[in-house]
Amino acid sequence: MLLALLSLAAMCRSVLPREPTVQCGSETGPSPEWMVQHTLTPGDLRYLQVELVKTGVATEDFSVLMNISWILRADASIRLLKATKICVTGKNNMQSYSCVRCNYTEAFQSQTRPSGGKWTFSYVGFPVELSTLYLIGAHNIPNANMNEDSPSLSVNFTSPGCLNHVMKYKRQCIEAGSLWDPNITACKKNEKTVEVNFTTNPLGNTYTVLIRRNVLLGISSVLENKLTRTSVAISVDEESEGAVVQLTPYLHTCGNDCIRREGTVVLCSETSAPFPPDNNRGMLGGWLPLLLVLLVATWVLAAGIYLTWRQGRSTKTSFPVTTVLLPPVKVLVVYPSEVCFHHTVCRFTDFLQNHCRSEVILEKWQKRKIAEMGPVQWLTSQRQAADKVVFLLASDIHTLCDSACGQDEGSTRENSQDLFPLAFNLFCSDFSSQTHLHKYLVVCLGGANIKGDYDALSVCPQYHLMKDATAFHTDLLKVTQNVSMKKRSKACQGSCSPL
Ligand SMILES: *[C@@H]1O[C@H](CO)[C@@H](O)[C@H](O)[C@H]1NC(C)=O
Ligand SMILES: *[C@@H]1O[C@H](CO)[C@@H](O)[C@H](O)[C@H]1NC(C)=O
Ligand SMILES: *[C@@H]1O[C@H](CO)[C@@H](O)[C@H](O)[C@H]1NC(C)=O
Ligand SMILES: *[C@@H]1O[C@H](CO)[C@@H](O)[C@H](O)[C@H]1NC(C)=O
Numbered sequence: 001m002l003l004a005l006l007s008l009a010a011m012c013r014s015v016l017p018r019e020p021t022v023q024c025g026s027e028t029g030p031s032p033e034w035m036v037q038h039t040l041t042p043g044d045l046r047y048l049q050v051e052l053v054k055t056g057v058a059t060e061d062f063s064v065l066m067n068i069s070w071i072l073r074a075d076a077s078i079r080l081l082k083a084t085k086i087c088v089t090g091k092n093n094m095q096s097y098s099c100v101r102c103n104y105t106e107a108f109q110s111q112t113r114p115s116g117g118k119w120t121f122s123y124v125g126f127p128v129e130l131s132t133l134y135l136i137g138a139h140n141i142p143n144a145n146m147n148e149d150s151p152s153l154s155v156n157f158t159s160p161g162c163l164n165h166v167m168k169y170k171r172q173c174i175e176a177g178s179l180w181d182p183n184i185t186a187c188k189k190n191e192k193t194v195e196v197n198f199t200t201n202p203l204g205n206t207y208t209v210l211i212r213r214n215v216l217l218g219i220s221s222v223l224e225n226k227l228t229r230t231s232v233a234i235s236v237d238e239e240s241e242g243a244v245v246q247l248t249p250y251l252h253t254c255g256n257d258c259i260r261r262e263g264t265v266v267l268c269s270e271t272s273a274p275f276p277p278d279n280n281r282g283m284l285g286g287w288l289p290l291l292l293v294l295l296v297a298t299w300v301l302a303a304g305i306y307l308t309w310r311q312g313r314s315t316k317t318s319f320p321v322t323t324v325l326l327p328p329v330k331v332l333v334v335y336p337s338e339v340c341f342h343h344t345v346c347r348f349t350d351f352l353q354n355h356c357r358s359e360v361i362l363e364k365w366q367k368r369k370i371a372e373m374g375p376v377q378w379l380t381s382q383r384q385a386a387d388k389v390v391f392l393l394a395s396d397i398h399t400l401c402d403s404a405c406g407q408d409e410g411s412t413r414e415n416s417q418d419l420f421p422l423a424f425n426l427f428c429s430d431f432s433s434q435t436h437l438h439k440y441l442v443v444c445l446g447g448a449n450i451k452g453d454y455d456a457l458s459v460c461p462q463y464h465l466m467k468d469a470t471a472f473h474t475d476l477l478k479v480t481q482n483v484s485m486k487k488r489s490k491a492c493q494g495s496c497s498p499l
């Protein structure tokens, strides 16, 4: 009996049409169906979605692809459906466009699967680049006639960056340190100190650790060339609990462009419970003395502040109020026009602003002013205004300049004038005077060196980043103090003797 049933079932299966599957191949041009008039066409798709998948067993030839899946609409027009075409446009530095056509291996006999579910298919392909916007559109074939609207469904998909659990295996991410787990822990030791622990990376020897909320609270550099768990104490100006810890590694494989990591400052465990919970006493009984002490302390503090303020007013009218935060260092950056702006100048600017408490002056950001004043006048006034002038030399062979930097895309390199030779010739006379020389720095990126026409720059202090990051950082800040002191004395002289 059972045997008879089984064989009947087998017979039925062989009579039933096979379920359609897809066979996909590239078809970037128009489909042949475009050339033919169709009186009836299938409807559109019901649903389209994109996921990331990684392929390749060996880490070496590993790539990230899209898994595009779609669901067909369960209506009568499904009988006309022959294929689905999917096109993907990638918008990054360069635009990419490609399409695949997925043919259904059988004609559809029913609006839903024999098992009852909707018809669902997927295609794995289209390599995914980092942090790129993809526009994915799909339409059914035969498509509508030439002049009619073809029903299609589209979704946008933005691929994640290197810290995503799939993307981190891309080679460029691995080189930028994506597989390194620094396991950052940070805690507030006291009002003035944050302790940060992290695991170093054997591929690097310099790290910058900074604590910030909206402003920079503290910064420190760590030098360590072995794999170890390291600990650094950072002094902070303000309340640090809940602030962000940012760790920037400088690895051999990525130099200036390594992935930054973040953590959060919590209270250190020994200070987080200074008063062990007291269960036997009444709440008020325990807190009353403390409240009294706080009240008295507040009163004393208020009185103190008032007195200081009165005294301050009577003796010095222009005492600076911000005693904690030093003013930013004004840095004029000049670079030869062949240096890739977005990739190199922006990153360096970012480094100065985020790590060196600097306010950067760039030709690129003051085009209108330069046009109004003329380049010579502009350079002269900026030399006056700046605390430091950096000649940035880079040996970048990056043909690919990325577009980030918060500046408009319109101002590309063709209308960028080369102020470097002009600045060099204009400021050159300062190099012979010790009093002016302190203002100039040469920063070399990516193994660049002073050469040819600009030999005279060799007298200025030179820093090879990120190797000399710590020295550069210290010198920049040390010099500010000198400069502000000099400024004051100069202003004083000016008032006594005409210059
Ligand atoms: C799909 O069908 C079209 C038209 O019949 C044919 O030109 C194309 O080669 C087929 N593609 C694949 C991947 O089978
Ligand atoms: C692609 O996505 C579909 C739908 O989510 C899923 O069924 C399929 O297993 C995925 N394919 C791969 C290779 O991950
Ligand atoms: C996808 O992105 C493009 C370009 O940013 C935009 O014009 C379009 O409206 C977006 N489409 C969807 C479905 O979000
Ligand atoms: C991170 O560090 C903490 C403290 O040292 C340790 O307890 C934890 O296991 C570490 N986590 C990982 C993933 O290494």
Ligand SMILES: *[C@@H]1O[C@H](CO)[C@@H](O)[C@H](O)[C@H]1NC(C)=O
Residues within 6 Å of the ligand: 185, 186, 187, 195, 196, 197, 231
């Ligand atoms: C850092 O490491 C030291 C020594 O191992 C440890 O005493 C301290 O609690 C750690 N601090 C944090 C914030 O993990």
